[in-house]
């Protein structure tokens with residue numbers, strides 16, 4: 001039996017440059033103004049040092065295939081369905097257009113749990129990202145792998161209920177509908193071939209989602225933009241987010257924020273009030 005703990009400590013090195021073209025594509029994707037000071041909005045690190053696996057090295061789901069070999073950065077848990085579960089992000093310094101980017105990614109823990117939806121295998125990966133030699137972002141990302149879904153498994157999330165999103169108590173609200181064009185652009189920006197974001201028959205028939213799934217870091221990027229609208233650009237120092245339930249393309253998403261006891265609370269809700277993401281930020 002494979003000892004997945006043996007993956008702890010594996011490292012991957014990434015090198016990149018934040019070109020004007022990439023920065024422009026990020027701003028266009030999110031309908032953002034070009035930054036006059038050439039400092040990019042927070043969240044751009046999600047689109048840097050992206051996986052570079054050749055197409056013939058991709059698994060069925062579109063992510064780089066995992067196996068027992070020393071080249072396999074992530075552990076080959078037998079559960080095939082990958083999701084971005086959560087992240088804890090520290091912003092140390094802004095990232096300027098043109099910066100040379102270095103990243104060291106390291107597997108820091110693996111664990112198996114049992115959840116309401118079945119067996120779950122988690123892997124935590126720490127990414128230390130430097131821009132022009134200075135630490136810019138440290139993120140601990142948690143990925144979860146779930147058992148395969150049977151062909152008749154109920155689609156997730158369940159159909160919208162009778163409830164409704166309640167804006168009461170939130171100080172800032174932005175509503176938008178992430179559609180397949182936005183998802184496609186985000187997949188392209190992050191060089192993420194995961195089929196749940198663009199291949200509707202695969203998402204529905206194989207992974208048993210009710211539609212195309214909105215990327216966790218896309219929702220996180222939108223929440224960071226809401227924070228920037230209210231607090232100013234590049235003000236967030238720590239940001240955590242956790243995916244509670246999949247957001248589906250073509251359905252309204254309510255992004256919200258309010259001052260909490262120790263910083264800011266943020267969240268994303270579906271139209272029927274189902275909470276999709278829980279997040280927090282400090283300045």
Ligand SMILES: CC(C)(COP(=O)(O)OP(=O)(O)OC[C@H]1O[C@@H](n2cnc3c(N)ncnc32)[C@H](O)[C@@H]1OP(=O)(O)O)[C@@H](O)C(=O)NCCC(=O)NCCSC(=O)C[C@](C)(O)C(=O)O
Nearest residue numbers: 083084085086115116117118194215216242243244245246
């Ligand atoms: C993950 C699901 C299936 C677990 O749902 P569940 O009902 O099975 O689990 P649970 O019963 O709520 O929790 C079981 C245990 O797991 C833990 N747990 C539970 N959730 C999390 C979490 N998020 N982060 C960290 N830990 C978590 C939880 O704390 C608990 O631990 P405990 O037994 O020690 O108390 C469910 O919460 C869910 O569907 N979440 C939505 C995830 C999502 O939509 N992610 C974004 C889209 S996928 C994506 O972006 C992909 C991408 C970009 O292509 C890419 O591959 O990188």
